[in-house]
Amino acid sequence: MTTDFTGGGDPRRSIELLWGLEPGRRPGPKPRFTVAEIAAAAIALADADGLPALSMRKVADRVGVSAMSLYTYVPGKGELIDLMLDTVLGEVPLTFDGVTGWRGRVERVARENWNLYLRHPWLLQVATSRPPLGPHLIAKYDHELRAIDGIGLTDLEMDLVVQLVGDYVHGAARTAVSATLVAQRTGLTDEQWWEQAGPVLERVLDPAATPTATRVGAAAGEEYNAAGDPARAFEFGLSCLLDGVAARISRGRDPGGRSD
Amino acid sequence: MTTDFTGGGDPRRSIELLWGLEPGRRPGPKPRFTVAEIAAAAIALADADGLPALSMRKVADRVGVSAMSLYTYVPGKGELIDLMLDTVLGEVPLTFDGVTGWRGRVERVARENWNLYLRHPWLLQVATSRPPLGPHLIAKYDHELRAIDGIGLTDLEMDLVVQLVGDYVHGAARTAVSATLVAQRTGLTDEQWWEQAGPVLERVLDPAATPTATRVGAAAGEEYNAAGDPARAFEFGLSCLLDGVAARISRGRDPGGRSD
DNA sequence: ACGAACACCTTACGGCGTACGGAGTGTGGT
DNA sequence: ACCACACTCCGTACGCCGTAAGGTGTTCGT
Incomplete structure (x- = not known):
């Protein structure tokens, strides 16, 4: 139905996230997961159920943390989706083997x-x-x-x-x-759809x-x-x-x- | 960010709605608006704020009814969006004047x-x-x-x-x-974005x-x-x-x- | 040892689509 | 005229959503 737009957050933070820039040693407990693991979980969910069905709560469930914990890894959903996008772009082999x-x-x-x-x-x-x-x-x-x-x-x-x-x-x-x-x-299925819509369509369509x-x-x-x-x-x-x-x-x- | 998909409702009802099929006289009060008016309100909202910002509540507010009243005009949001789509397609002049x-x-x-x-x-x-x-x-x-x-x-x-x-x-x-x-x-703006993202991008990009x-x-x-x-x-x-x-x-x- | 910055999480808020059922309206049949 | 029914309209409610806010526990640097 509808689309929201990514790219609304802090540009610097977004780039750092995309390029996996590590901030070095920081106080506090070690994060249990990597950003890449969060992205992989989100990608698996989106592959299975589509983007509209993707929610932070579901990603969190899949990883095994609370929804709000996700925000220690990514600043927001839009940034997570940008990350997912760049991650899957990485699947494309950058070669032209066997091609002339x-x-x-x-x-x-x-x-x-x-x-x-x-x-x-x-x-x-x-x-x-x-x-x-x-x-x-x-x-x-x-x-x-x-x-x-x-x-x-x-x-x-x-x-x-x-x-x-x-x-x-x-x-x-x-x-x-x-x-x-x-x-x-x-x-x-298309057949089922036509069964239902076909009769009324035939009524309105004028060849x-x-x-x-x-x-x-x-x-x-x-x-x-x-x-x-x-x-x-x-x-x-x-x-x-x-x-x-x-x-x-x-x-x-x-x-x-x-x-x- | 994300998209939901239209087309999930009753196919027959969807076609009837798109083609403005009138059911004739029916018991109950006369509807205050036409389906086309609802669609026009929704289109104006989408034009102004984008599709993600379009909600049934907002359309209802704009028309001046309650959100749930909208469902007497359209079976669901998906059907409303299909209707919006077909409506704006009607703007395209179906001529080739002045073209060779x-x-x-x-x-x-x-x-x-x-x-x-x-x-x-x-x-x-x-x-x-x-x-x-x-x-x-x-x-x-x-x-x-x-x-x-x-x-x-x-x-x-x-x-x-x-x-x-x-x-x-x-x-x-x-x-x-x-x-x-x-x-x-x-x-x-792009300039503002570059001001913020530019320094870190220059750090990661390797020409x-x-x-x-x-x-x-x-x-x-x-x-x-x-x-x-x-x-x-x-x-x-x-x-x-x-x-x-x-x-x-x-x-x-x-x-x-x-x-x- | 201590302060600060973190990871993590609970609670809560405001927003969303829409199910449900009640109240009012008007048609068509008797 | 009366009534049953199908409608218009809407208030309430539910489950879902993203994420703000703040509390608790952890670890780093001094």
């Missing part, structure tokens, strides 16, 4: 991101006010830029292409994740008012034999997008992209 | 969607389990398909292109919206470990003179994407898109 050419590398990047969203669907629900500049996010950005370094794009174009791919994958993964989890989230949608929807439904085929849509979109990038590389075009 | 060619039409579609997100940033935080199949969403889908009808794409490719554009715009708009609202959401990111980040920062230029990135990405679609149209290619 810039196109292969960008495909690798896109697919790794896609798979990341599929493994951690809650990522799609994270709404950051600012990118949490943690170690893994920085390393990943560098890695992605390296995929398209030295192929004829300006530095600025490189930044824009990495953004383009990232934005597209994020957008496309929403559908894939929803398709995977819709039954779990709503308690109804003559939306002829193109009717035609294309029918063709798509027949081809997919489902509400959609997100993986196929993703690969199609990625291919188009990369064709466009290839055209730009060929043309050595102005980075503004407003020439049209 | 499929490319111009798709650009119009993309920019209308982009502007919609800028006008209603909360849209980016709506997490639907299933697309809420309301009148405006259906009409918009038809309109978008018409942008690319009869230009040499198969029906399936048309569906895929519309998805591609929609996914990309959604992804790209996140950055634009965050950039616009970050100060409001976090209470800190030698991420040379490409360092170089490109510097070039981008200099060019943008800001954290980014979302509108420029959007236009760049859209241009690439459309180049790719153009290439596909030229080639009359297989819709699978896995040929490489």
